[in-house]
Amino acid sequence: MVQSLDRSQGRAGSVSAGSVNTHGTYTGNRALQIEEPLIFEMGQAGRCGVDLPEPPKVKERLNGLRRKGEIGLPGLSEPQVVQHFTRLSQKNYAIDMGVYPLGSCTMKHNPRINEKVARLAGIGDLHPLQPVSTVQGALELIDGLAHWLKTLTGMPAVAMSPAAGAHGEMCGMMAIAAALEAKGERAQRRTVLAPESAHGTNPATAAALGFVVKPIPANDRGRVDLAALKAALGPDVAAIMLTNPNTCGLFESEIVEISKAVHEAGAYFYCDGANFNAIVGRVRPGDLGIDCMHINLHKTFSTPHGGGGPGAGPVVLSAALAPYAPYPWIVKDGDTWRVAEDGGALKALGVDGLPLGRLKAFHGQMGMFTRALAYIMSHGADGLRQVAEDAVLNANYVMAALKDVMSPAFEGPCMHEALFDDSFLKDTGVSTLDFAKAMIDEGYHPMTMYFPLVVHGAMLIEPTESVAKEDLDQFIGALRSLTAKAKTGTAAEDFKAAPLYAPRRRLDETLAARKPVLRWKPSNNPPGGDPLKQAAE
C-alpha cells in the first residue's frame, strides 16, 4: 500500500544531506545500528506472513454489518517481520545487556526457566472459564504462590487479582473504604495521609476513591516526621499510605510507632510494597503492624518488565481487611479447589466474607504468578533472604564508593538504593539530566532522576542483587570519571550534547507534546519517492 521504502527517516523534511554526512554511509546505517522504517512504510499488498486455508463457504450471519473499506494494514512476509522487530530490539537497552541501575524499579535478572514453565501447555494454554474440575493444578499453583506471599509477609490473607502495583493499591484502598463503611465511619474519615516523597500513584489512588490527600513532611533524616504525623491524625483520617523502605531508599525506623499511632487513631495503614525486595526474608511487614501491602511481582519476584508491563500486584491483607478481599476467592473444599465468583458461591462453601466486588476479569495475572513462583522456588527461603542482603550490600557499596565525589542525600546506611542530590554538580553547568545522559554513552542505563521529589536534582541508584562486584566496580569507575569531568567546570557543553553514541540523540519532547503525532498516517510519507536518494545525489 505504501510504495516508498525509506530506510533512513520517513518524515517529510526531516532528512538533510547533513545528517547523511554525519553518518557517512549511503544507507544512513552505522554497522549494527540499522535505521528502521515503520511497518506502514514497508508493506506491500500481496505479501502476507501467514498461510491460512480457504474458509469453507457458509451463509454469512453478520447482520449485514460486514466491513466495507480496507483496514489499511501493511502486508509483510515472515522474514521481513523477523528482521523488522529484531532491528527494533537492537535499539533497546535491557537487563540482559548490563547494569540497569534504575532506582525504585528493581531491574533484577529475569530467569528464563520462568518463561519456560509459563509456556507449558498445562499452564499457559488453559481457558480461565474451563470447568473448575479441569484446572485443579492451576488453582493449586495460585494458592501455592499465595502461601509464599502470606508467609514471607507474615499476613493472613492475599488478594491475587490486581493486574499491577497501582491496581493493587486501588484494591487495598478499596478494602480500607469497605472496612470503614462496615464500621459506619466512611463518611467521617475522608483524609488519607501520604508523605511528600510518596510515589505519585498513592495520591492518585486515594483521590480516585474520593479521599482528600494530606501530605506529611519528612524529617532531616529522610523519614516520616513522627510528630507531624501524630499531629495530623484524628477522627477524619482513614489511612496512611507509606512506602517502606521509602522512596529515599531508607527504612522507616519509627514504623512500629507509626503503625501504633495510626491504629490508635482508628485509621488503617496502607504500605506500598514497591520496595519489598530490600527486606524480603529479613523482615515480615506483618510484624510492623501494617494492614495491607501490594507486592509488585516484577520487582521483588523477577517477572519481566517487558518494556512497561504486564505486571501483577497481589495485595496482602491483615485480619481486619481480609473479609473485604475482591472476587474471585480460591477456596480448598476437602481435596478439591473451588473458585467463588459471587456471594452465593462463598456461602455454599461455608466461607464468611464481604468482598468489595471485582477488579478484573478472570483470576488475575496467571502468567506472572507462574513466573514469580518459579523464581521463589528457585531461591527458596534461604535464597530470598540472601537476595535482600545482596541488594542492600550492593547499594551500600555504591554509596560508599561514590560518597567522596557525589553528594549522598542522607547519612547512614541505605537499603536497596543509594540516593544522591545534585549539590556535587553545583556551579559545573551540568544538570542531573545531563549527567544521566552522559552515562548512556558509557554504556549504562541512567539511574532514576528527579525522584523522589523531596531531594533536589535526585539521582536514585538501585543496582539490585544481580550485579557482580566487578561490574559494579566498572560502573563506579565510570561515574567517578564523569564526576571528575563535570567538576573541571569546562565540560558542560559535552554533557549537554550527550548521548552521542546511542541510536538516537536527545529527543525533542516539547515538539512531541505541542504537536502530538500519535499514529502513522499515509500523509506522513511525502509523495515523490525516496528523499535519501535525492540527498545522496
Place this chain on the structure above:
Amino acid sequence: MRYLPLTDADRREMLSVIGAKSVDELFRDVPASARLAAKVGGLPDHQGELEVERAFQGFAAKNLSPAAAPFFIGAGAYRHHVPATVDYMIQRGEFLTSYTPYQPEITQGTLQYLFEFQTQVTLLTGMEVANASMYDGSTGTTEAVLMANRVTRRHKALISGGLHPQYRSIIETTAKWEGFTANFSKTDAEGLEDLIASVDRDTSCVVVQNPSFFGHVRDFTKLAEACHAAGALLIVVVTEVVSLGLLMPPGEMGADIVVCEGQSIGNGLGFGGPYVGLFATRDKYMRQMPGRLVGETVDADGKRGFVLTLSTREQHIRREKATSNICTNAGLCALAFTVHLTLLGEAGFTRLAELNHAKASQLADRIAALPGVSVLNDSFFNEFTVKLPKPAAEVVEALAAKRILGGLPVSRLIPNDPSVANLLLLAATETATDAGMDPLIAGLKEVL
C-alpha cells in the same frame, strides 16, 4: 545460588569498603522487634532448575489443556493459533527485560513498536487516536467509563445487558467505591435490547459490547446519534478483536471510545492473564485518555524518533489530579499483538476473521440440528448462545468428564437467574476442526 553473583569473598571485601562489620549492621534501622534472626520458617530452601521445572510439570499434569481436548469456550478469552515468530520475538531480552521507555535514546525499539501498535489499534477500531495499551479489556472498560465521566462532567453511566458480566461487575465495583451511578440494563440473551429511550441529559455514557457477550452483532449507529444528541458518549467494547477483520468498525458507527480485549491476537489463553487492553478515542478527547501515549518527534540531529508524551495526564506528575492511577501498560502483550498483526497484514487478518466466522457457522448448524436444542442468535461472529433442554452447568460438567471442553454455562457468570440456567455459550475459532466438533456433537447427544 545461581542467580547471585556475589561470592563470600566479595561480600567481605565490600563490607570493609563500606566500613561495616556485617550485613546486619546495614539493617540496623529495622526495629529490633521486627528483625528476623534467620530465614522465614516453614518454607522450603532453594532448588535447582530441574527440580523447579519438575514441580511445574506436576501442576500442569493436573489440568486439562485445550491442546489435548475438543475445545469450544470463549466468553472474553479466545483460543487462536499464535505463530512461533510471535513468541520468539517477545522473548528477546532487549524487549523482555527492558523497562518503561523513559530514556528514549536507548529505548527506540519499544517506543517504535508501541507507535506501530497505536496505529494498528486506530485502524482496526476506526478511531483517531489510541493509547499504548491498558491492563486488559475488562479494566480498560471501566477506565473508559471514568473518562466519559470526566469529559461530560456527568456521573451516570448506562451499561448494556449484553456486556460481559465480569466487565459489568468491575464497573459496579468502581462505581460503588469511586462514587458514580451505573445503571445496569437487564441481561440481554436475545440481543434485542434498545437503550435509546434510556439516554438522558444526565447520562455520561452508554456502554455496549459488539458482538455482545451472547454473540449478537448489532449496529449502534442510531444509539450513537442518540448519545450525541444528549451530550453523552458511546463506548463500544469488543472482547473478540478478530471480529474487526470482518465487521464494521465501531468508529464508523459513531463510537466515542472503543475498548477491546486484544488477547486474541498474539496472546495465548494463559488462564486469564496477562492480556492486553486496546483503548481508542477521538482526537478531541486525547488529553482525557488514561494510560501511556507514544508520540513522534525528532532528535538533536533532526532524525525521526519516538517518545512518551502528554505525560502531564499521568500520576507521576499530576498525582491526585491524574486522569488515572495507572502507571503501566501491557507492553510485552502489546508487542505480541503487534508482531502477530504484522504477520497477518490486511489479507491474513481478513482471512482469519472469515475462517472464524465460517467455523462457528458450521458448528452452529450442527448444534441447531440436535433435538431439543436451539441457537438463539440470528447473527454472530465466532460465538453464539444455545438453549438446552436442561441446565447448562450440568451438561458442561458431564462433557468435561468425557474430556470435552464444551462451552461456558452462562449461569457460571450470571448466577441466580433462572432465565439463563439452560443457556450455553459456544465459540469456534480457526483452531476448531471437524475432528473436534464430532465428539462435542456426540457428547451432547449422550448427555442431553
Place this chain on the structure above:
Amino acid sequence: MAETKYTEEHEWIRVEGDVGTIGITQYAQEQLGDVVFVDVPAAGRTVAKGEACAVVESVKAASDIYAPASGEVVESNAALADTPGDVNAEPTGKGWFFKLKLADKGELDGLMDEAAYEAFVKSLG
C-alpha cells in the same frame, strides 16, 4: 487607563472597564519552561475567585490557574491551542489566557501592584 495586578500564584490581571484579562507572569513562564498546552475556560463559564479554571502544561509539569476574581468568562485565547509557545514568548501580550467580566472589582483590592510583585519575586530568591 488599564491597571495590572498580580497574584502570589504568578498570575496577572489587567483591568479595562469591568473586564479583566488574565495570564501568567514572566517569572511563571520561566519556571515552567517550554509551554506545550494551555487549557482555557470556555466563554460563558462563570468562575468564583480562587477557582481552578485553566491549566498550563510544560513537558514535565502541569499547573492550575486560579481565577483572581469572580466573574463570567467573556473570551478565551483560542490561538494558544496552536501556538502555546506564545506564553513563553509574550506572557503578558499574545500569551494571555482569558478575559473575565468582573462581578466585583473590589475583589482585586488584595492583589499586588507591579512594584509589590517584583519585591515578592525577589523574596523567592
